Amino acid sequence: MPAQNPPVTDPPLRFLGVHKDFQRGKDRVAALNGLDLELAAGKITGLLGPDGAGKTTLLRLAAGLLRPSSGQVLIFGQDITQQSGEHAPAIGYMPQRFGLYEDLSVQENLDLYSKLQGLDPSQAQQRQRELLQLTALGPFGSRRAGALSGGMKQKLGLACALLRTPQLLLLDEPTVGVDPIARRELWNIILGLRQEGTTVLLSTAYFDEAERCDAIVLLHQGNILQQGRPDHFTTPLQGRTFQVQHPSLRRRFLQESLQQRPGVLDARIIAGGVRVLLAKDVQPPKEQEEIWITAPPAFADAFMDLFASVPASPPAEIAASADAADQIPVNTPSRNTAGTDETEIVIQVQDLCKRFGNFTAVQNSSFAIHKGEIFGLLGGNGAGKTTTFRMLCGLLPPSAGSLLVAGVDMRKASSQARARIGYVAQKFALYGNLSVDQNLRFFAAAYGLQGKLREQRLGKARQDFQLHEYGSVNADDLPLGVKQRLALACALLHNPDILFLDEATSGVDPLTRREFWQRINSLAAQGVTVLVTTHFMDEAEYCDQLVLMSLGAILAQGSPSDLRQLAKTPENLEPSMEEAFIHLIDAHERQIRRAS
Amino acid sequence: MPVRIWALVIKEFLAILRDKKSRFVLIGPPLIQLLVFGYAATFDLQHIPYAVYNQDSGFASRELLGYFQGSKAFRLVANLHRDGQIAPMINQEKALLVLQIGPHFTEDLLRHQPAPVQILIDGRNSNTASLALNYVNSVLLRFDQRWARDHHWGSPPAELVIRSWFNPNLLSRWFIVPGIVALLTFVVTLLVTGLSVAREREQGTFDQLLVTPLTPAEILLGKALPGVLIGALEGAFIALVAVFWFRVPFLGSFWALALGMLLFLLAAVGIGLMISSLALTQQQGLLGVFLFLVPAIILSGFATPIANMPELVQDLTYLNPMRYILVIVRGVFLEGDGMANLWSQYWPLALLALLSMVSAAWLFRHRLQ
Numbered sequence: 001m002p003a004q005n006p007p008v009t010d011p012p013l014r015f016l017g018v019h020k021d022f023q024r025g026k027d028r029v030a031a032l033n034g035l036d037l038e039l040a041a042g043k044i045t046g047l048l049g050p051d052g053a054g055k056t057t058l059l060r061l062a063a064g065l066l067r068p069s070s071g072q073v074l075i076f077g078q079d080i081t082q083q084s085g086e087h088a089p090a091i092g093y094m095p096q097r098f099g100l101y102e103d104l105s106v107q108e109n110l111d112l113y114s115k116l117q118g119l120d121p122s123q124a125q126q127r128q129r130e131l132l133q134l135t136a137l138g139p140f141g142s143r144r145a146g147a148l149s150g151g152m153k154q155k156l157g158l159a160c161a162l163l164r165t166p167q168l169l170l171l172d173e174p175t176v177g178v179d180p181i182a183r184r185e186l187w188n189i190i191l192g193l194r195q196e197g198t199t200v201l202l203s204t205a206y207f208d209e210a211e212r213c214d215a216i217v218l219l220h221q222g223n224i225l226q227q228g229r230p231d232h233f234t235t236p237l238q239g240r241t242f243q244v245q246h247p248s249l250r251r252r253f254l255q256e257s258l259q260q261r262p263g264v265l266d267a268r269i270i271a272g273g274v275r276v277l278l279a280k281d282v283q284p285p286k287e288q289e290e291i292w293i294t295a296p297p298a299f300a301d302a303f304m305d306l307f308a309s310v311p312a313s314p315p316a317e318i319a320a321s322a323d324a325a326d327q328i329p330v331n332t333p334s335r336n337t338a339g340t341d342e343t344e345i346v347i348q349v350q351d352l353c354k355r356f357g358n359f360t361a362v363q364n365s366s367f368a369i370h371k372g373e374i375f376g377l378l379g380g381n382g383a384g385k386t387t388t389f390r391m392l393c394g395l396l397p398p399s400a401g402s403l404l405v406a407g408v409d410m411r412k413a414s415s416q417a418r419a420r421i422g423y424v425a426q427k428f429a430l431y432g433n434l435s436v437d438q439n440l441r442f443f444a445a446a447y448g449l450q451g452k453l454r455e456q457r458l459g460k461a462r463q464d465f466q467l468h469e470y471g472s473v474n475a476d477d478l479p480l481g482v483k484q485r486l487a488l489a490c491a492l493l494h495n496p497d498i499l500f501l502d503e504a505t506s507g508v509d510p511l512t513r514r515e516f517w518q519r520i521n522s523l524a525a526q527g528v529t530v531l532v533t534t535h536f537m538d539e540a541e542y543c544d545q546l547v548l549m550s551l552g553a554i555l556a557q558g559s560p561s562d563l564r565q566l567a568k569t570p571e572n573l574e575p576s577m578e579e580a581f582i583h584l585i586d587a588h589e590r591q592i593r594r595a596s
Numbered sequence: 597m598p599v600r601i602w603a604l605v606i607k608e609f610l611a612i613l614r615d616k617k618s619r620f621v622l623i624g625p626p627l628i629q630l631l632v633f634g635y636a637a638t639f640d641l642q643h644i645p646y647a648v649y650n651q652d653s654g655f656a657s658r659e660l661l662g663y664f665q666g667s668k669a670f671r672l673v674a675n676l677h678r679d680g681q682i683a684p685m686i687n688q689e690k691a692l693l694v695l696q697i698g699p700h701f702t703e704d705l706l707r708h709q710p711a712p713v714q715i716l717i718d719g720r721n722s723n724t725a726s727l728a729l730n731y732v733n734s735v736l737l738r739f740d741q742r743w744a745r746d747h748h749w750g751s752p753p754a755e756l757v758i759r760s761w762f763n764p765n766l767l768s769r770w771f772i773v774p775g776i777v778a779l780l781t782f783v784v785t786l787l788v789t790g791l792s793v794a795r796e797r798e799q800g801t802f803d804q805l806l807v808t809p810l811t812p813a814e815i816l817l818g819k820a821l822p823g824v825l826i827g828a829l830e831g832a833f834i835a836l837v838a839v840f841w842f843r844v845p846f847l848g849s850f851w852a853l854a855l856g857m858l859l860f861l862l863a864a865v866g867i868g869l870m871i872s873s874l875a876l877t878q879q880q881g882l883l884g885v886f887l888f889l890v891p892a893i894i895l896s897g898f899a900t901p902i903a904n905m906p907e908l909v910q911d912l913t914y915l916n917p918m919r920y921i922l923v924i925v926r927g928v929f930l931e932g933d934g935m936a937n938l939w940s941q942y943w944p945l946a947l948l949a950l951l952s953m954v955s956a957a958w959l960f961r962h963r964l965q
Contacts, residue, residue, distance in 0.1 A: 393803075394807065395803050395806055415809035415811050419808075425800045429800030430801065431611060431799075431801060433615045434610050434611060441603070442607045443808070446603055446809070446810055447808055448599065450599055
């Protein structure tokens with residue numbers, strides 16, 4: 001359906017010297033600092049930046065939900081503060097968590113939003129049919145919205161925001177917490193809207209999504225750091241990006257080694273080895289046996305290039321503190337081999353099942369995790385990852401099967417056995433109205449740390465996780481990245497042998513994620529076994545072993561390259577992890593559907 | 597491990613006291629309720645609005661009406677002159693009762709004959725109506741006695757002399773205020789504990805607690821102690837206000853009350869934690885608390901005697917900690933009870949506390965999810 005294009009002179013969205021500040025405690029905090037922005041009509045613009053850069057504030061201002069402290073926000077040339085409501089039909093806005101009514105069905109939600117937006121019934125019916133088709137939610141019309149998976153909820157939210165066929169669509173991190181398949185579907189919808197002439201402004205934490213946008217706006221501390229087409233960001237980096245391989249060294253250790261060399265701005269693990277971004281005019285600090293291949297720069301490199309100048313945590317410091325005196329004695333891993341005692345199995349799962357009434361959440365899962373491994377649990381929303389996780393931690397009783405963590409069943413575990421594990425829950429379960437220090441002190445005491453040892457560990461945690469300056473801030477008021485650091489610090493106070501991380505990077509910005517993985521790597525190097533679930537397929541590359549779950553069953557397991565091999569097709573000889581994921585799960589679910 | 601329990605206790609207090617809203621909830625509403633209930637909740641009637649339809653022109657009826665006008669309990673709102681005026685007075689709640697005196701009232705009395713007086717009363721609130729009727733009766737009784745003396749009818753063969761023990765003037769405040777001590781302590785304790793586990797489940801921190809070395813018994817103690825402490829402080833404060841502000845006599849043993857309160861608080865905290873561990877969200881926790889609270893108060897003997905309830909309901913009240921603490925509080929305040937008198941109340945409270953605590957601890961880990 002063609003949207004009637006407004007005169008060329010008026011861009012869909014324009015910010016003129018916009019300031020916005022908020023009261024936080026006694027201080028006023030500036031979220032936006034004299035921002036100027038103009039969106040091109042009919043294009044997709046991606047909004048990127050670290051946490052607290054002002055992305056959500058910008059979107060809320062554009063949606064007219066906030067008023068600028070000073071400056072002007074113009075929608076199709078009209079000041080948004082001058083007239084209320086008149087332009088609302090032209091704007092579709094989807095907040096991070098769309099306000100779906102969980103107890104209403106999909107259809108009832110659509111009906112409700114149609115009425116709220118004043119669509120007349122016949123028009124609404126027509127539009128709803130289109131949208132249900134577009135989002136492939138048609139078969140689920142009578143399902144309760146609360147019973148939908150995360151990805152389906154996002155699609156329904158998007159459908160509700162699209163009811164009025166908006167000319168300007170504002171999406172706040174539409175793909176957070178959504179699995180790769182649903183993410184691909186959401187993007188297909190967004191790309192389809194562009195063809196209809198809709199202007200889209202979306203914020204995202206995914207670099208591959210940024211590359212699909214027509215323009216990228218990079219926000220930092222309430223202002224635009226840089227903007228332009230994706231290649232505008234990447235061209236200057238020609239010749240500074242490499243893919244490094246090593247015949248024997250594990251990618252994790254290679255990455256750690258590369259990260260510490262002078263001139264290396266960023267090193268991250270990818271399918272074919274380690275990707276390195278060098279500073280300007282630096283010769284590759286190549287070492288023996290390493291193979292350096294020039295690789296085309298990607299947006300991720302540009303992002304790191306711009307932000308690496310303010311490193312959040314020098315990795316050297318973590319590595320050094322890892323050798324601190326009070327470590328649990330672990331076998332110091334020899335770095336050039338696999339680095340772990342391959343024989344020692346830390347977690348053993350055999351024929352694990354979990355049923356909730358008639359619904360089987362996990363069926364016949366079996367896997368083993370070795371000491372010092374980073375073990376990844378992948379799968380779509382509702383695949384049974386979190387259920388498996390909760391059973392491993394002893395939070396949920398299995399319906400059948402056996403499960404041993406460090407040699408004991410966590411469900412019946414004594415408190416000594418629990419002292420050996422650390423757990424970071426989805427969304428960082430911290431005491432919100434307790435300060436950072438109080439949270440740390442509480443968990444230290446809960447783990448039975450006392451006296452001098454406690455002070456020592458607390459000091460180390462504050463140091464390792466850079467929490468000094470936040471000591472008296474309430475956990476609720478922390479930026480997301482710091483919250484994640486605190487949650488990790490709390491889970492590591494007692495030096496656990498096994499660390500459980502349930503989607504610990506969901507919603508945090510790329511910089512924090514990079515820093516987070518550095519920590520996880522160095523923990524694994526010390527012999528800590530780490531179990532993670534994640535939606536980020538690039539993170540799966542950091543794992544030694546992976547299990548791919550779908551509809552409660554284990555679909556595939558092995559190393560990242562094993563899994564990629566499984567998805568190899570004549571058309572695609574070198575699938576990425578994301579492609580492998582989509583391929584394997586799609587095939588499996590299609591099979592199930594055919595069988596049923 | 598006292599260190600771990602202590603850490604939990606401190607954390608609970610911090611979580612409650614660092615939040616402005618929950619700080620206020622602990623102090624504001626109970627204080628306001630105490631004052632409002634203390635002054636407003638009373639069974640004593642004052643200024644009963646009444647109307648008079650006096651068809652008698654003699655002096656006796658004027659004398660009788662003088663008794664009503666002289667009493668603070670009654671307030672004359674209208675003098676009626678027709679039959680038809682009576683019904684609207686009562687229907688529109690202008691008067692609670694209408695006093696109708698027949699045309700031969702004085703005449704009958706002078707002839708030494710019974711002289712009827714009709715009372716028409718609004719029975720919509722039966723409690724108020726019967727209280728008002730009692731007042732009317734006592735006024736009539738005084739008139740009768742006076743008349744009999746002045747007109748030499750001789751004194752009646754039997755005379756009723758009433759002494760009410762424990763509360764000589766039958767002040768209902770003496771009955772109600774000690775009850776409020778128990779009531780408000782109950783409400784605050786249930787709210788504090790009823791939300792504590794639910795809040796943590798909602799925010800996900802409860803899972804975090806369950807994966808630490810803390811045992812269910814330690815979590816239980818860590819959660820129960822703050823509730824007991826807060827309840828004890830609240831109860832002590834209200835008891836002091838009852839004694840020094842409302843001047844309710846405190847005749848019994850302090851320790852008898854303290855022991856009763858402790859057992860009562862343990863039972864209340866156990867029930868609160870039980871409700872809380874069943875709830876998934878704070879909203880469910882709050883609903884659960886109120887679902888329990890309302891019947892627990894109504895069927896406690898706080899306002900209406902348990903003895904008046906149907907037997908099945910009477911049996912149910914044995915599960916209600918309010919039932920026992922009300923006996924203890926009133927016994928200690930008004931009857932001067934010591935510990936020895938109250939064992940029959942102590943042990944059921946202790947049993948309730950034990951049962952509820954154990955099931956709460958079990959529910960921490962075994963709640964169906």
